[in-house]
Amino acid sequence: MKRFAIAVAGALALFSSGSASAQTAAPRPDRLAFRDLYKELVETDTSVATGSCTLAAAKMATRLKAAGYGDSQITLFGDAKFPLDGGLVAVLPGSAAGAKPILLLGHLDVVNARREDWRRDPYKFIEEGGYFYGRGASDMKAMVASWVDIMVRFKKDGYRPRRTVKLALTCGEESGARFNGAQWLAENRPELIAAEFALNEGGGGRTDGRGKLVTQSMQIGEKSNRSFELRTVNPGGHSSIPVDDNAIYQLADALARLRAYKFPVRFNDTTRAYFAKSGGVRNDDLGRAMVALAKDPADRAAETVVSRDRTFNSMLRTTCVATILEAGHAVNALPQRATATVNCRIAPGEDADTTRAALARAIGDAGVSVTVVGRLRPVAVPPPLDPKIMRPAERLVARYFPGVPLIPTMSTGATDATYLAPIGIPTYGVPGGWGDPDGNGAHGLDERREVRSVYVGRDFLYDLVKAYVQ
Incomplete structure:
Protein backbone atom coordinates (compact mmCIF):
# COMPACT_ATOMS: atom_id res chain seq x y z
CA MET A 1 0.00 0.00 0.00
CA LYS A 2 2.91 2.32 0.79
CA ARG A 3 4.36 1.80 -2.70
CA PHE A 4 0.97 2.58 -4.24
CA ALA A 5 0.67 5.79 -2.23
CA ILE A 6 4.14 6.88 -3.36
CA ALA A 7 3.33 6.09 -6.99
CA VAL A 8 0.08 8.07 -6.87
CA ALA A 9 1.74 10.99 -5.11
CA GLY A 10 4.44 11.07 -7.76
CA ALA A 11 1.86 10.79 -10.52
CA LEU A 12 -0.18 13.67 -9.15
CA ALA A 13 2.93 15.80 -8.78
CA LEU A 14 3.84 15.23 -12.40
CA PHE A 15 0.25 15.59 -13.55
CA SER A 16 -0.36 18.87 -11.80
CA SER A 17 2.80 20.50 -13.12
CA GLY A 18 2.51 22.47 -16.32
CA SER A 19 6.12 23.35 -17.05
CA ALA A 20 8.48 21.27 -19.15
CA SER A 21 11.25 21.67 -16.55
CA ALA A 22 9.02 20.31 -13.80
CA GLN A 23 7.91 17.44 -16.03
CA THR A 24 11.46 16.28 -16.62
CA ALA A 25 13.22 17.24 -13.37
CA ALA A 26 15.01 14.48 -11.43
CA PRO A 27 12.95 11.39 -12.21
CA ARG A 28 12.96 8.63 -9.61
CA PRO A 29 15.64 5.94 -10.10
CA ASP A 30 13.01 3.38 -11.12
CA ARG A 31 11.72 5.80 -13.76
CA LEU A 32 15.25 6.24 -15.11
CA ALA A 33 15.50 2.46 -15.52
CA PHE A 34 12.14 2.48 -17.26
CA ARG A 35 13.30 5.34 -19.50
CA ASP A 36 16.26 3.24 -20.57
CA LEU A 37 13.93 0.37 -21.51
CA TYR A 38 11.62 2.70 -23.43
CA LYS A 39 14.61 4.26 -25.20
CA GLU A 40 15.91 0.85 -26.27
CA LEU A 41 12.55 -0.01 -27.80
CA VAL A 42 12.19 3.27 -29.69
CA GLU A 43 15.76 3.09 -31.00
CA THR A 44 15.27 -0.48 -32.22
CA ASP A 45 13.82 -0.01 -35.72
CA THR A 46 10.85 -2.35 -36.04
CA SER A 47 9.32 -0.99 -39.25
CA VAL A 48 8.45 -3.43 -42.01
CA ALA A 49 10.69 -1.54 -44.47
CA THR A 50 13.99 -1.38 -42.59
CA GLY A 51 13.58 -2.96 -39.15
CA SER A 52 13.31 -6.18 -37.18
CA CYS A 53 10.73 -7.14 -34.58
CA THR A 54 12.77 -10.30 -33.99
CA LEU A 55 15.63 -8.18 -32.70
CA ALA A 56 13.34 -6.18 -30.41
CA ALA A 57 11.77 -9.38 -29.04
CA ALA A 58 15.23 -10.81 -28.33
CA LYS A 59 16.22 -7.63 -26.45
CA MET A 60 13.09 -7.86 -24.31
CA ALA A 61 13.79 -11.55 -23.64
CA THR A 62 17.27 -10.58 -22.42
CA ARG A 63 15.76 -8.11 -19.97
CA LEU A 64 13.24 -10.65 -18.71
CA LYS A 65 15.95 -13.29 -18.21
CA ALA A 66 18.07 -10.77 -16.32
CA ALA A 67 15.09 -10.26 -14.00
CA GLY A 68 14.95 -13.98 -13.26
CA TYR A 69 12.66 -15.54 -15.85
CA GLY A 70 13.75 -19.01 -16.93
CA ASP A 71 13.87 -20.38 -20.45
CA SER A 72 10.67 -22.33 -19.81
CA GLN A 73 8.83 -19.07 -19.07
CA ILE A 74 9.87 -17.31 -22.29
CA THR A 75 8.88 -18.34 -25.81
CA LEU A 76 10.39 -16.63 -28.83
CA PHE A 77 8.23 -17.47 -31.82
CA GLY A 78 8.00 -16.76 -35.52
CA ASP A 79 7.88 -18.16 -39.02
CA ALA A 80 11.13 -19.11 -40.76
CA LYS A 81 9.79 -17.53 -43.96
CA PHE A 82 9.66 -14.16 -42.17
CA PRO A 83 12.82 -14.00 -40.05
CA LEU A 84 12.40 -10.32 -39.15
CA ASP A 85 8.86 -10.63 -37.79
CA GLY A 86 9.31 -12.70 -34.64
CA GLY A 87 7.69 -12.11 -31.27
CA LEU A 88 7.74 -13.14 -27.64
CA VAL A 89 5.46 -14.67 -25.03
CA ALA A 90 6.46 -14.60 -21.34
CA VAL A 91 4.60 -16.16 -18.41
CA LEU A 92 4.66 -15.36 -14.70
CA PRO A 93 2.78 -18.21 -12.97
CA GLY A 94 0.06 -17.35 -10.48
CA SER A 95 -0.53 -18.92 -7.09
CA ALA A 96 -4.18 -19.96 -7.59
CA ALA A 97 -4.56 -22.98 -9.83
CA GLY A 98 -8.19 -22.22 -10.63
CA ALA A 99 -7.72 -18.55 -11.46
CA LYS A 100 -7.67 -17.80 -15.17
CA PRO A 101 -4.69 -15.83 -16.54
CA ILE A 102 -4.71 -12.32 -17.92
CA LEU A 103 -2.81 -11.36 -21.06
CA LEU A 104 -0.84 -8.17 -21.68
CA LEU A 105 -0.79 -7.64 -25.44
CA GLY A 106 1.40 -5.26 -27.41
CA HIS A 107 2.73 -4.90 -30.94
CA LEU A 108 6.42 -4.24 -31.47
CA ASP A 109 6.22 -3.05 -35.08
CA VAL A 110 5.84 0.57 -36.11
CA VAL A 111 4.78 2.45 -39.22
CA ASN A 112 7.59 3.13 -41.70
CA ALA A 113 9.41 6.44 -41.18
CA ARG A 114 11.78 8.17 -43.60
CA ARG A 115 14.57 10.28 -42.13
CA GLU A 116 14.32 12.88 -44.91
CA ASP A 117 10.71 13.64 -43.93
CA TRP A 118 11.30 14.08 -40.20
CA ARG A 119 12.83 17.06 -38.42
CA ARG A 120 14.47 14.57 -36.04
CA ASP A 121 15.88 11.11 -36.65
CA PRO A 122 12.80 8.86 -36.24
CA TYR A 123 14.85 6.09 -34.68
CA LYS A 124 16.63 8.24 -32.12
CA PHE A 125 14.99 8.71 -28.73
CA ILE A 126 14.87 12.45 -28.08
CA GLU A 127 13.45 14.29 -25.06
CA GLU A 128 12.55 17.85 -25.90
CA GLY A 129 10.08 20.43 -24.63
CA GLY A 130 8.30 18.01 -22.29
CA TYR A 131 7.89 15.28 -24.94
CA PHE A 132 9.66 12.08 -25.94
CA TYR A 133 10.12 11.90 -29.72
CA GLY A 134 10.66 8.89 -31.99
CA ARG A 135 8.78 6.45 -34.18
CA GLY A 136 6.70 4.30 -31.87
CA ALA A 137 7.03 6.73 -28.95
CA SER A 138 3.24 6.94 -28.91
CA ASP A 139 2.08 3.93 -30.95
CA MET A 140 2.78 1.81 -29.01
CA LYS A 141 6.21 1.42 -27.45
CA ALA A 142 5.38 3.37 -24.30
CA MET A 143 2.80 0.72 -23.44
CA VAL A 144 5.06 -2.15 -24.55
CA ALA A 145 7.76 -0.76 -22.27
CA SER A 146 5.22 -0.59 -19.44
CA TRP A 147 4.19 -4.22 -19.97
CA VAL A 148 7.81 -5.43 -19.91
CA ASP A 149 8.54 -3.19 -16.92
CA ILE A 150 5.61 -4.72 -15.01
CA MET A 151 6.82 -8.25 -15.69
CA VAL A 152 10.35 -7.32 -14.61
CA ARG A 153 9.22 -5.56 -11.43
CA PHE A 154 6.91 -8.39 -10.40
CA LYS A 155 9.75 -10.88 -10.80
CA LYS A 156 12.43 -8.83 -9.10
CA ASP A 157 10.13 -8.01 -6.19
CA GLY A 158 9.26 -11.67 -5.72
CA TYR A 159 5.59 -10.81 -6.20
CA ARG A 160 3.41 -13.88 -6.72
CA PRO A 161 0.14 -12.85 -8.34
CA ARG A 162 -2.98 -14.87 -7.75
CA ARG A 163 -3.61 -15.02 -11.49
CA THR A 164 -0.98 -16.02 -14.01
CA VAL A 165 0.23 -13.02 -16.01
CA LYS A 166 1.09 -13.53 -19.67
CA LEU A 167 2.87 -11.08 -21.94
CA ALA A 168 2.61 -11.32 -25.75
CA LEU A 169 4.71 -8.99 -27.91
CA THR A 170 3.93 -9.42 -31.58
CA CYS A 171 4.76 -8.08 -35.04
CA GLY A 172 2.59 -7.20 -38.01
CA GLU A 173 -0.15 -5.08 -36.45
CA GLU A 174 0.89 -1.98 -38.34
CA SER A 175 1.72 -3.45 -41.74
CA GLY A 176 0.39 -6.99 -41.87
CA ALA A 177 2.34 -7.30 -45.10
CA ARG A 178 4.25 -10.43 -44.11
CA PHE A 179 3.33 -12.01 -40.81
CA ASN A 180 0.96 -11.07 -38.00
CA GLY A 181 2.11 -12.49 -34.68
CA ALA A 182 -1.21 -12.18 -32.87
CA GLN A 183 -2.99 -14.00 -35.67
CA TRP A 184 -0.29 -16.70 -35.72
CA LEU A 185 -0.55 -17.26 -31.96
CA ALA A 186 -4.35 -17.43 -32.10
CA GLU A 187 -4.30 -19.95 -34.94
CA ASN A 188 -1.21 -22.03 -34.02
CA ARG A 189 -0.51 -21.65 -30.27
CA PRO A 190 -3.76 -20.54 -28.63
CA GLU A 191 -2.85 -22.37 -25.41
CA LEU A 192 0.21 -20.15 -25.06
CA ILE A 193 -1.89 -16.99 -24.76
CA ALA A 194 -5.13 -18.43 -23.33
CA ALA A 195 -6.56 -15.94 -20.82
CA GLU A 196 -9.81 -14.77 -19.26
CA PHE A 197 -9.22 -11.33 -20.82
CA ALA A 198 -6.47 -9.25 -22.37
CA LEU A 199 -5.28 -5.67 -21.89
CA ASN A 200 -4.14 -3.76 -24.95
CA GLU A 201 -3.81 -0.35 -26.58
CA GLY A 202 -6.81 1.73 -27.65
CA GLY A 203 -7.84 3.40 -24.41
CA GLY A 204 -6.16 6.23 -22.53
CA GLY A 205 -6.68 9.88 -21.83
CA ARG A 206 -7.27 12.94 -23.97
CA THR A 207 -6.22 16.51 -23.23
CA ASP A 208 -7.88 19.69 -24.37
CA GLY A 209 -4.76 20.54 -26.39
CA ARG A 210 -3.57 22.97 -23.73
CA GLY A 211 -2.25 20.52 -21.16
CA LYS A 212 -5.48 19.79 -19.28
CA LEU A 213 -6.60 16.17 -19.10
CA VAL A 214 -10.29 16.04 -19.98
CA THR A 215 -11.18 12.34 -20.01
CA GLN A 216 -9.81 8.85 -19.54
CA SER A 217 -11.27 6.02 -21.57
CA MET A 218 -11.51 2.23 -21.66
CA GLN A 219 -11.76 0.86 -25.18
CA ILE A 220 -14.79 -1.37 -25.57
CA GLY A 221 -14.72 -2.46 -29.20
CA GLU A 222 -13.33 -0.97 -32.37
CA LYS A 223 -14.01 -0.37 -36.02
CA GLY A 374 -5.59 -6.57 -48.86
CA ARG A 375 -5.61 -8.33 -45.54
CA LEU A 376 -9.00 -9.32 -44.18
CA ARG A 377 -9.02 -9.11 -40.42
CA PRO A 378 -11.87 -10.77 -38.54
CA VAL A 379 -14.78 -8.41 -37.99
CA ALA A 380 -14.28 -6.73 -34.61
CA VAL A 381 -16.44 -8.13 -31.79
CA PRO A 382 -16.97 -5.70 -28.88
CA PRO A 383 -16.12 -7.24 -25.49
CA PRO A 384 -18.69 -7.09 -22.68
CA LEU A 385 -18.79 -4.00 -20.48
CA ASP A 386 -17.76 -6.13 -17.50
CA PRO A 387 -17.80 -4.57 -13.99
CA LYS A 388 -14.80 -6.75 -13.10
CA ILE A 389 -12.86 -4.82 -15.72
CA MET A 390 -14.35 -1.36 -15.26
CA ARG A 391 -14.48 -0.99 -11.47
CA PRO A 392 -10.74 -1.39 -10.71
CA ALA A 393 -9.97 1.04 -13.52
CA GLU A 394 -12.57 3.52 -12.28
CA ARG A 395 -11.09 3.45 -8.77
CA LEU A 396 -7.57 4.05 -10.06
CA VAL A 397 -8.64 6.86 -12.40
CA ALA A 398 -10.35 8.56 -9.46
CA ARG A 399 -7.15 8.33 -7.40
CA TYR A 400 -4.68 9.31 -10.11
CA PHE A 401 -6.80 11.92 -11.88
CA PRO A 402 -9.38 13.38 -9.46
CA GLY A 403 -12.41 14.75 -11.28
CA VAL A 404 -11.55 13.10 -14.60
CA PRO A 405 -14.19 10.59 -15.70
CA LEU A 406 -13.46 7.12 -17.08
CA ILE A 407 -15.65 6.63 -20.14
CA PRO A 408 -16.11 3.56 -22.37
CA THR A 409 -15.05 4.32 -25.94
CA MET A 410 -14.78 2.70 -29.34
CA SER A 411 -11.42 2.80 -31.09
CA THR A 412 -11.49 4.28 -34.58
CA GLY A 413 -8.42 2.27 -35.53
CA ALA A 414 -7.93 -1.47 -35.72
CA THR A 415 -5.90 -3.48 -33.23
CA ASP A 416 -4.84 -7.09 -32.81
CA ALA A 417 -7.79 -7.56 -30.46
CA THR A 418 -9.70 -8.71 -33.54
CA TYR A 419 -7.66 -11.94 -33.57
CA LEU A 420 -8.28 -12.73 -29.90
CA ALA A 421 -12.07 -12.54 -29.84
CA PRO A 422 -12.49 -15.65 -32.04
CA ILE A 423 -10.53 -17.73 -29.48
CA GLY A 424 -12.54 -16.43 -26.54
CA ILE A 425 -10.32 -13.66 -25.19
CA PRO A 426 -12.20 -10.36 -24.75
CA THR A 427 -9.72 -7.52 -25.08
CA TYR A 428 -9.83 -4.06 -23.51
CA GLY A 429 -7.88 -0.93 -24.35
CA VAL A 430 -6.82 0.42 -20.98
CA PRO A 431 -6.62 3.95 -19.57
CA GLY A 432 -3.50 5.50 -18.06
CA GLY A 433 -1.36 7.62 -20.36
CA TRP A 434 -2.89 10.33 -22.51
CA GLY A 435 -2.55 12.08 -25.84
CA ASP A 436 -3.34 15.41 -27.44
CA PRO A 437 -6.19 16.08 -29.89
CA ASP A 438 -3.74 16.29 -32.82
CA GLY A 439 -2.79 12.63 -32.45
CA ASN A 440 0.80 13.25 -31.34
CA GLY A 441 2.20 12.37 -34.77
CA ALA A 442 1.25 8.68 -34.52
CA HIS A 443 1.61 7.18 -38.03
CA GLY A 444 2.85 10.61 -39.14
CA LEU A 445 5.81 12.93 -38.74
CA ASP A 446 7.68 13.67 -35.50
CA GLU A 447 5.74 11.19 -33.38
CA ARG A 448 5.86 12.08 -29.71
CA ARG A 449 4.48 11.31 -26.26
CA GLU A 450 4.31 13.73 -23.37
CA VAL A 451 6.85 12.91 -20.66
CA ARG A 452 4.19 13.15 -17.95
CA SER A 453 1.96 10.80 -19.89
CA VAL A 454 4.67 8.16 -20.16
CA TYR A 455 5.76 8.19 -16.52
CA VAL A 456 2.29 8.51 -14.99
CA GLY A 457 0.88 5.98 -17.45
CA ARG A 458 3.58 3.51 -16.48
CA ASP A 459 2.75 3.79 -12.77
CA PHE A 460 -0.97 3.61 -13.48
CA LEU A 461 -0.66 0.42 -15.54
CA TYR A 462 1.45 -1.26 -12.86
CA ASP A 463 -1.27 -0.61 -10.30
CA LEU A 464 -4.04 -1.59 -12.72
CA VAL A 465 -2.47 -4.95 -13.58
CA LYS A 466 -1.85 -5.61 -9.89
CA ALA A 467 -5.51 -4.86 -9.13
CA TYR A 468 -6.59 -7.45 -11.73
CA VAL A 469 -4.24 -10.25 -10.63
CA GLN A 470 -4.02 -10.02 -6.85
Missing part, protein backbone atom coordinates in the same frame (compact mmCIF):
# COMPACT_ATOMS: atom_id res chain seq x y z
CA SER A 224 -13.23 -2.95 -38.70
CA ASN A 225 -10.47 -2.28 -41.21
CA ARG A 226 -11.05 -2.92 -44.92
CA SER A 227 -9.35 -1.55 -48.03
CA PHE A 228 -10.85 -1.16 -51.50
CA GLU A 229 -9.25 -0.64 -54.88
CA LEU A 230 -10.85 1.83 -57.28
CA ARG A 231 -9.82 1.09 -60.87
CA THR A 232 -10.38 2.68 -64.26
CA VAL A 233 -9.18 1.20 -67.57
CA ASN A 234 -8.83 2.73 -71.04
CA PRO A 235 -7.40 1.80 -74.46
CA GLY A 236 -4.97 4.69 -74.12
CA GLY A 237 -3.06 6.06 -77.10
CA HIS A 238 -0.48 8.67 -78.02
CA SER A 239 -0.22 11.64 -75.65
CA SER A 240 0.01 14.04 -78.61
CA ILE A 241 -3.66 13.44 -79.43
CA PRO A 242 -5.47 13.55 -76.07
CA VAL A 243 -9.16 12.84 -75.57
CA ASP A 244 -11.52 13.56 -72.72
CA ASP A 245 -11.91 9.84 -72.00
CA ASN A 246 -8.83 9.54 -69.75
CA ALA A 247 -8.36 6.88 -67.05
CA ILE A 248 -6.64 9.33 -64.69
CA TYR A 249 -9.32 12.00 -65.04
CA GLN A 250 -12.06 9.42 -64.57
CA LEU A 251 -10.43 8.17 -61.38
CA ALA A 252 -9.82 11.73 -60.17
CA ASP A 253 -13.51 12.55 -60.63
CA ALA A 254 -14.43 9.44 -58.65
CA LEU A 255 -12.07 10.41 -55.83
CA ALA A 256 -13.51 13.93 -55.74
CA ARG A 257 -16.99 12.49 -55.26
CA LEU A 258 -15.67 10.11 -52.61
CA ARG A 259 -14.03 13.02 -50.78
CA ALA A 260 -17.35 14.87 -50.66
CA TYR A 261 -19.28 11.87 -49.36
CA LYS A 262 -19.88 11.42 -45.63
CA PHE A 263 -21.26 8.20 -44.24
CA PRO A 264 -24.25 8.73 -41.93
CA VAL A 265 -23.89 9.03 -38.16
CA ARG A 266 -24.09 5.59 -36.57
CA PHE A 267 -24.12 5.37 -32.79
CA ASN A 268 -23.86 2.24 -30.71
CA ASP A 269 -24.25 1.93 -26.95
CA THR A 270 -20.56 2.65 -26.34
CA THR A 271 -20.22 5.69 -28.59
CA ARG A 272 -23.52 7.20 -27.52
CA ALA A 273 -22.41 6.97 -23.87
CA TYR A 274 -19.00 8.36 -24.77
CA PHE A 275 -20.34 11.48 -26.48
CA ALA A 276 -22.95 12.12 -23.79
CA LYS A 277 -20.51 11.74 -20.88
CA SER A 278 -17.35 13.26 -22.33
CA GLY A 279 -19.32 16.13 -23.82
CA GLY A 280 -20.95 16.70 -20.47
CA VAL A 281 -17.64 17.44 -18.75
CA ARG A 282 -16.61 20.03 -21.33
CA ASN A 283 -17.67 23.61 -20.82
CA ASP A 284 -17.54 24.66 -24.47
CA ASP A 285 -19.53 24.61 -27.70
CA LEU A 286 -18.01 21.29 -28.74
CA GLY A 287 -19.09 19.62 -25.52
CA ARG A 288 -22.63 20.93 -25.83
CA ALA A 289 -22.79 19.72 -29.42
CA MET A 290 -21.55 16.26 -28.38
CA VAL A 291 -24.33 15.97 -25.82
CA ALA A 292 -26.96 17.22 -28.27
CA LEU A 293 -25.86 14.80 -30.99
CA ALA A 294 -25.88 11.83 -28.60
CA LYS A 295 -29.46 12.76 -27.75
CA ASP A 296 -30.52 13.33 -31.38
CA PRO A 297 -28.31 11.87 -34.16
CA ALA A 298 -30.38 13.84 -36.69
CA ASP A 299 -29.26 17.19 -35.21
CA ARG A 300 -27.35 18.52 -38.23
CA ALA A 301 -26.07 21.65 -36.48
CA ALA A 302 -24.54 19.56 -33.68
CA GLU A 303 -23.12 17.09 -36.20
CA THR A 304 -21.37 19.92 -38.05
CA VAL A 305 -19.67 21.13 -34.87
CA VAL A 306 -18.63 17.67 -33.68
CA SER A 307 -17.38 16.59 -37.11
CA ARG A 308 -14.79 19.39 -37.13
CA ASP A 309 -12.81 17.34 -34.61
CA ARG A 310 -11.03 14.65 -36.64
CA THR A 311 -11.14 12.04 -33.88
CA PHE A 312 -14.78 12.60 -32.99
CA ASN A 313 -15.76 12.62 -36.66
CA SER A 314 -14.21 9.18 -37.05
CA MET A 315 -16.07 7.89 -34.00
CA LEU A 316 -19.39 9.04 -35.45
CA ARG A 317 -19.35 7.11 -38.70
CA THR A 318 -17.61 4.83 -41.15
CA THR A 319 -14.77 6.71 -42.83
CA CYS A 320 -13.01 6.02 -46.14
CA VAL A 321 -9.93 7.83 -47.45
CA ALA A 322 -7.64 7.45 -50.46
CA THR A 323 -4.14 6.41 -49.36
CA ILE A 324 -2.32 5.18 -52.52
CA LEU A 325 -2.48 6.25 -56.19
CA GLU A 326 -0.97 4.53 -59.25
CA ALA A 327 -1.55 5.42 -62.89
CA GLY A 328 -0.06 5.45 -66.35
CA HIS A 329 2.72 3.47 -68.03
CA ALA A 330 4.72 6.03 -70.05
CA VAL A 331 5.20 9.80 -70.08
CA ASN A 332 4.25 10.00 -73.76
CA ALA A 333 1.19 7.75 -73.62
CA LEU A 334 -2.37 8.18 -72.51
CA PRO A 335 -2.98 6.11 -69.35
CA GLN A 336 -4.45 2.66 -69.85
CA ARG A 337 -5.02 2.08 -66.16
CA ALA A 338 -5.41 4.13 -62.96
CA THR A 339 -5.95 2.75 -59.46
CA ALA A 340 -6.45 4.15 -56.00
CA THR A 341 -6.40 2.32 -52.69
CA VAL A 342 -9.10 3.54 -50.33
CA ASN A 343 -8.81 2.54 -46.69
CA CYS A 344 -12.07 2.32 -44.74
CA ARG A 345 -12.65 2.08 -41.00
CA ILE A 346 -16.09 0.55 -40.72
CA ALA A 347 -18.44 1.24 -37.82
CA PRO A 348 -20.03 -1.71 -36.01
CA GLY A 349 -23.28 -2.68 -37.72
CA GLU A 350 -21.82 -2.24 -41.20
CA ASP A 351 -19.50 -4.52 -43.15
CA ALA A 352 -17.37 -4.69 -46.29
CA ASP A 353 -20.39 -5.36 -48.52
CA THR A 354 -22.46 -2.44 -47.28
CA THR A 355 -19.43 -0.16 -47.41
CA ARG A 356 -18.50 -1.18 -50.96
CA ALA A 357 -22.07 -0.54 -52.05
CA ALA A 358 -22.03 2.92 -50.44
CA LEU A 359 -18.76 3.78 -52.22
CA ALA A 360 -20.16 2.67 -55.57
CA ARG A 361 -23.28 4.82 -55.05
CA ALA A 362 -21.22 7.85 -54.02
CA ILE A 363 -18.97 7.51 -57.08
CA GLY A 364 -21.90 6.98 -59.41
CA ASP A 365 -19.79 5.72 -62.33
CA ALA A 366 -20.08 2.11 -63.50
CA GLY A 367 -16.71 2.54 -65.23
CA VAL A 368 -14.97 2.69 -61.85
CA SER A 369 -14.69 -0.76 -60.30
CA VAL A 370 -14.66 -1.05 -56.50
CA THR A 371 -13.02 -4.22 -55.14
CA VAL A 372 -12.04 -5.38 -51.67
CA VAL A 373 -8.25 -5.84 -51.44
